[in-house]
Amino acid sequence: MGSTSCSSDEVEDDEYRNVSDVLLALEKAAQTPNVHRVDLRKAFQMEKLNAFQNIYGGDEDPFADNTGGGVVNAAWADRLKKSYSEIFRAKSILQTLLDVTNELQSRFELSQERIKVAKRSKGIKSLPDELLAKIFWFSVWEMGRNGVKRAMELSQVSRWFRNVALDTRALWATLSSVSSLDQTKMLVSRAGPTETFHVFIRLDWPIEIHPFIEICGPAISRWKSLTLNYHRSTDNTDRALSKALVGLLSLFVESRLRSTSLEEIAVIGDRLYPHSSYGCTLTEDVQHWATNLRSLRCSYFLPSLSSPLSTISTLVIIHEIHSLMLASPLKMLLELLLKLPNLSTFELEAHxxxxxxxxxxxPATECSTITTFRxxxxxxxxxxxxxxxxxxxxxxxxxxxxxxxxxxxxxxxxxxxxxxxxxxxxxxxxxxxxxxxxxxxxxxxxxxxxxxxxxxxxxxxxxxxxxxxxxxxxxxxxxxxxxxxxxxxxxxxxxxxxxxxxxxxxxxxxxxxxxxxxxxxxxxxxxxxxxxxxxxxxxxxxxxxxxxxxxxxxxxxxxxxxxxxxxxxxxxxxxxxxxxxxxxxxxxxxxxxxxxxxxxxxxx
Structure with a gap:
């Protein structure tokens, strides 16, 4: 006597197809002409769901009169349990669909952007490579640290753009400690052996800084600017910032890493907690490894110097100067000015x-070398x-x-x-x-x-x-x-x-x-x-x-x-x-x- 049965694989295939039909129905609905005119809230109101009708569509709802004291029918309670499970699974399907469509939308947007760039590139095909490289440079430079992303996008537009981008070493000369080590290696390689770098280091980033320094440290003699950022809000921000900053500078000195090209250091404290962003002592070691330092920029951070920095000619400070802090920022600012004997430009944004x-x-503080004050x-x-x-x-x-x-x-x-x-x-x-x-x-x-x-x-x-x-x-x-x-x-x-x-x-x-x-x-x-x-x-x-x-x-x-x-x-x-x-x-x-x-x- 013969019998028919379905294998487990066939059952799974049927279940997969049934669920996949949701995707087909969604795409078919999206293709409907003038679908943008449809009131989706009205089309998908919950009263139209079978799960709603099964539970609340009749006169069996024991809680309809808001008394809550009636005896619940066992069959109704069973339907409620099953319908709840159906809605839970429907919500899970919708969430997955949303995740998938968001991912697809992102890919579409990237492709659209590439199309736009490609179209724009048609109008500049007559430009020489040298002028195109300049345009690339301005486009990347205005993005700051994120300019690397722009450089990579430009290099993916066409073979011509890629060749120009790769030949323009300055596009790849921005290094960040929050980037992956592979990306840092790629940037150092593409920048070549002579390009100067702009380096960004986040001092409160949980990732160990030593691997980053090992990769870009050999090129420290070609660092042009160094931005140090610390904006984690903790009770001991001043101590943590001081320790992190001094530790980093000590690492440079102990490793005998020197930069003859470094012209600017920027230290960015926490804008929400400026009172805890000063008190850090910079030692004379700074001048030992940055012999050509010209500019010091500090935001919500006031350093104290153990010895004069004679190479600094430009100082930019952003800080609150009210007197409600434990230490007087005005006094620290004047003390800082006295430790810069060759300062010619002083810019202050005072909050x-x-x-x-x-x-x-x-005390009266004479700064006899300052010629420009903004x-x-x-x-x-x-x-x-x-x-x-x-x-x-x-x-x-x-x-x-x-x-x-x-x-x-x-x-x-x-x-x-x-x-x-x-x-x-x-x-x-x-x-x-x-x-x-x-x-x-x-x-x-x-x-x-x-x-x-x-x-x-x-x-x-x-x-x-x-x-x-x-x-x-x-x-x-x-x-x-x-x-x-x-x-x-x-x-x-x-x-x-x-x-x-x-x-x-x-x-x-x-x-x-x-x-x-x-x-x-x-x-x-x-x-x-x-x-x-x-x-x-x-x-x-x-x-x-x-x-x-x-x-x-x-x-x-x-x-x-x-x-x-x-x-x-x-x-x-x-x-x-x-x-x-x-x-x-x-x-x-x-x-x-x-x-x-x-x-x-x-x-x-």
Missing amino acids: EAHGKYRNEIL LQLPGFPLEDFISSNGSCIATLMSALCMPSLEELSISIGIMDHDENFSESESAKLSQRLSHLSRALLAKHSGQIKSLFFDLWIETYSPEEDVTSSLTLNIPFDTITYVPSVTISSFMPVIFSRRADDEDLRHTSDITSECLLLPELKFIGCEHMTTVDLRRTIGSLESLGVWSRVKKLTVQDCKHITREDALNLVGEDRLQYLEWHVELQRSRTLDVDDDYGIESHYSYY
């Missing part, structure tokens, strides 16, 4: 600079500003003496601007702004050759024109001897003899014989009107100094026409320029998700 200074008195005060709240000499920023500027200063750039981002200020509020805030400008300018008036003063709205970018009720009042005696003054302001500008204090108004007289202001520029004052410019000139006339201004430049001030400017200034000393100026008003050492760094700093 929380408006509050009252509560620490010990700062100060930025982002997110500055005028309403909270301590307008007396006791503010943190005024205390710093009072202690800091730069007798050789030639170029001074000041940029202030006002964060509490309101177009609806009352008259009394506007007068109060304008007076505080006047005190701030005096604190920033007073000690340098007899030295500098050029001044750039930039005042902008930090909290928003107004779509429409701003009619500010505030006024930027610049005490003229602070800029009396400055040959060239450039101002960019969103509010009207006037000049006065001194600050708005009554007791100061009669203590300073300006004599025209000692004036030296041949050039005054208003650039990027997008909200300045003809009335505002007339008021500015009127303030100079009231001081008796307008006739001493040799040239007045109006550039990118859209509400002032050439004709109006000519009527106010006169053809003999007006320079009117219409082209747009993009002012870069922030200096950041930004840490990306992995740890990379992007640097942007530019004043007009």
